[in-house]
Amino acid sequence: MSESLIVVADLVKRYGSETVLDHVNLAVTSGQVMVIIGPSGSGKSTLLRCIARLEPIQRGQIIIDGLIAAIGTEEPQSAVSGPLMPSSRHDIGMVFQSYNLFPHLSVLDNITLAPRRVLGMSREEATAMAADLLKRVGLEDKRDVFPGRLSGGQQQRAAIARALAMRPRIMLFDEVTSALDPELVGEVLKTMRALAEQGMTMLVVTHEMGFARDVADDVIFMDKGSIVERSPPDQIFDRPTGPRTRTFLERLLEREGGSRRAK
């Protein structure tokens, strides 16, 4: 059995007195694509944000590639039982629902800023790499354009290119198509499919069930801060074991039934 790239162990996350993640356990192997589904407020996005180290956690730990990336603030000192991941590590790329490109920088500068400042790349090197990435996401002609001039789908593809520029081993996608007009969803999903085919380890929070069915190795159903079910897509969609999973999927398919989005 291969070693896990991401291990989430007994994770508890609270906002004030509200428990958002309740003893979550998850292991992801290198190259796996996980799609996380569930009703809003189930803790899907928070789980990604904890893995990206954007949120402190209260209990448990998150281990990335054998290094402790996050440990609960309420854990005793003795719980630290391995090497810590330095705060400057950037193995994890993340793409957000609202794109979050830097609006005052051109697409090129959005992509090259972090490689130049963090990885110490020269301007030429970074520009060449950016050109390559822009070609991969189909934006080679948008290099010098500012984000405000791009469509939502183009902005999101630029955001994916920006994240890839740091050569992450893991990519987190947090409802990246939810803010897009329906006709722009396809181009972003296509980029993500290509990335999955190239062997990227991905955690994808989405409502795109077609994408989940085709691309995911496993689909994770979350509800009320817990992982309820984790199964290969065929199984979870056709023979969900838990009643909550079934109810959720039935409602979702009902809603999609009339206007099913193109894959």
Added chain:
Amino acid sequence: MLNSATIVGYLPDYLAGALLTLELALVSTSIGAVLGLALALTRRSRYRVLSWPTYVYIEFFRTTPPLVQIVWLYYGLPLLFGFDLGAFGAAAVALGLNVAAFLAEIFRAGIAGVDRTQWQSARVLGLGFLDTLRFVILPQAIRNVLPPIGTTIIYLIKDTAIASAIGTPELLRVGQLVANETFRPAEALTIVAFAYFVLTYPVALGFTTIERRLSLARA
């Protein structure tokens, strides 16, 4: 009747005064910008040891008259610490400390106006705090608050006139001296007003231009 001939003889004095006014404004703006930025950042800090002293500083300098602040530095420092800044130094430093308090509040508002998600995007890209500030947050924050920054600097240029109270031979002081010598205060001070306009209007124009350029670049 206006007697322009009498006044014309003093033009070199006015010029020297205007130059000193400009120097005062430049030095105090520089102090104010650097200190104001540092104050804006510490004011936002979640550590009370940093944010509380900053709060006290800002409110103290915003709520006491700049004239008194200049007098404190000019007369107070030598008395208390035997440390004499001179008239120009005392005025420049006092005005700088004063405008820093106002700029700090403006910068703070500008930084608060930048979406939180910009910090998060920078963070997941591995950018450190200072790089995030320099390349991501401040360029957007400054854009948000260019108009109030321009107004504050124009106020400051005119406030340098307060330095005349401790004898710094800046514009207003020159005007007062000319008025005393010629017994023509209206003409002497109208020239002062005109000189302030010449100094401040380009600043106003400059800020408008920068604002327009930046909004074009962003679109």
